[in-house]
Amino acid sequence: DRSVCAPLPVLGRDVLVPLVTGGEAVYAALDYAASAPALQRVWDDVAAYAPYYGSVHRGAGYLSQLSTDLFENSRTTIADFLGCRADDQVVFTRSTTDSLNLLAAVLPQGTRVFVFETEHHASLLPWEQRAGVEVTYLNAPRTHGEAVDTLEKALAEREPCGPALVCVTGASNVTGELWPVRELAAAAHAHGARIVLDAAQLAPHHPLDIAELDVDWVAFSGHKLYAPFGAGVLAGRADWLRSADPYLAGGGASRKVSRRTDGGVDVEWHTTAARHEAGSPNVIGAYAIASACQALTEAGFDTLVARERELIAKVRAGLAEVPEVKVLSLFGDDAPRVGVLSFVVDGWNSSHFAAALSAEYGIGVRDGLFCAHPLVRTLLGSEPQDPGECGAPEAAPGERSLNAIRVSFGAGTPDEHVDRFVRAVK
Numbered sequence: 001d002r003s004v005c006a007p008l009p010v011l012g013r014d015v016l017v018p019l020v021t022g023g024e025a026v027y028a029a030l031d032y033a034a035s036a037p038a039l040q041r042v043w044d045d046v047a048a049y050a051p052y053y054g055s056v057h058r059g060a061g062y063l064s065q066l067s068t069d070l071f072e073n074s075r076t077t078i079a080d081f082l083g084c085r086a087d088d089q090v091v092f093t094r095s096t097t098d099s100l101n102l103l104a105a106v107l108p109q110g111t112r113v114f115v116f117e118t119e120h121h122a123s124l125l126p127w128e129q130r131a132g133v134e135v136t137y138l139n140a141p142r143t144h145g146e147a148v149d150t151l152e153k154a155l156a157e158r159e160p161c162g163p164a165l166v167c168v169t170g171a172s173n174v175t176g177e178l179w180p181v182r183e184l185a186a187a188a189h190a191h192g193a194r195i196v197l198d199a200a201q202l203a204p205h206h207p208l209d210i211a212e213l214d215v216d217w218v219a220f221s222g223h224k225l226y227a228p229f230g231a232g233v234l235a236g237r238a239d240w241l242r243s244a245d246p247y248l249a250g251g252g253a254s255r256k257v258s259r260r261t262d263g264g265v266d267v268e269w270h271t272t273a274a275r276h277e278a279g280s281p282n283v284i285g286a287y288a289i290a291s292a293c294q295a296l297t298e299a300g301f302d303t304l305v306a307r308e309r310e311l312i313a314k315v316r317a318g319l320a321e322v323p324e325v326k327v328l329s330l331f332g333d334d335a336p337r338v339g340v341l342s343f344v345v346d347g348w349n350s351s352h353f354a355a356a357l358s359a360e361y362g363i364g365v366r367d368g369l370f371c372a373h374p375l376v377r378t379l380l381g382s383e384p385q386d387p388g389e390c391g392a393p394e395a396a397p398g399e400r401s402l403n404a405i406r407v408s409f410g411a412g413t414p415d416e417h418v419d420r421f422v423r424a425v426k
């Protein structure tokens with residue numbers, strides 16, 4: 001293992017870089033939950049288009065028309081991938097975080113938001129930033145049934161009038177566990193609330209159908225779905241998006257702008273997704289996401305899920321042979337999950353363990369609290385601490401861990417990478 005990676009001097013510093021043999025990276029990047037490597041197919045599609053791009057929605061020239069078509073067709077491809085209903089909108093954003101902040105910005109005044117404390121900070125935090133929105137934080141459930149009961153009870157206690165929104169993740173970025181989205185959506189709707197699904201971890205690993213799950217909105221990021229950084233999606237019900245002020249004000253979002261006789265300015269905003277997409281759009285990002293969606297659809301989620309189950313089983317079996325390892329779980333060891341696992345190693349500081357995996361074995365995992373501080377603390381049974389600069393507090397060797405190690409993988413992960421990971425942990 002030591003022979004396949006070595007420190008190389010780069011820009012005067014010793015940093016570990018992937019070594020390449022026969023065109024294949026041998027550094028095992030097992031951090032797909034943070035950002036998954038873009039698919040070759042996506043790079044090829046983007047590279048084929050790159051020489052031809054022009055301004056979207058803004059030019060009469062051929063390249064401008066081509067780019068506009070590509071951008072709008074990407075929207076349609078993504079709508080198909082998500083199983084959108086006929087009147088749903090697909091809004092391009094920068095990321096899941098941006099999508100959920102956009103939704104927070106368009107909530108009607110007085111909306112009550114319900115969110116489990118177990119959420120990623122991107123789905124936990126945007127709501128309270130909106131003036132006039134009240135947030136109810138729900139305690140971590142220990143079974144799917146308890147999750148539904150907790151939500152039902154909280155919704156039943158609220159005044160039945162006024163808008164309400166439930167925000168829930170499809171698959172945890174810490175434990176990889178699936179959440180009972182369909183049941184939570186049914187509970188939300190039974191109480192007159194709407195629901196948004198944080199699909200950042202679900203969409204790359206699992207089939208997802210808005211209409212079938214009966215969720216009102218879905219948010220996800222391109223860089224976790226095998227496309228490059230910089231673009232994300234909020235898809236779903238048009239009404240709140242259409243009636244709210246634009247998320248960004250500027251060209252592209254406005255249909256007509258005129259000076260008033262009193263000297264001010266009147267603006268007529270678009271009622272389509274363009275309302276929230278002011279400025280020149282990230283057409284390459286949108287096209288890359290559409291290309292990744294198409295690649296996943298062509299590969300087939302049956303195949304992808306079956307393959308990921310094999311990898312999960314391998315990692316679980318390997319870790320089970322190491323008595324010092326404790327895998328973190330909210331819903332129990334057998335709960336269905338995607339290829340994301342967090343664990344602690346008795347007697348080890350998680351940050352040192354992750355650093356050793358990288359430096360000595362050429363394996364990239366993540367350590368820390370994974371932008372889900374309340375959840376990781378619940379799982380570790382630890383108290384809030386000052387997280388320090390990188391959100392990863394130190395525990396002295398031998399002390400209870402204050403943070404965890406996360407390994408995550410997905411489409412294209414070779415057996416060799418997870419085998420090496422298991423050997424290294426052992």
Ligand code: PMP
Pocket residue numbers: 033034095096097098120122123169171172173198200201221371
């Ligand atoms: N939700 C979940 C469940 C995530 O895992 C992440 C990324 N770690 C996000 C939201 C935020 O995604 P992004 O950083 O792309 O905005």
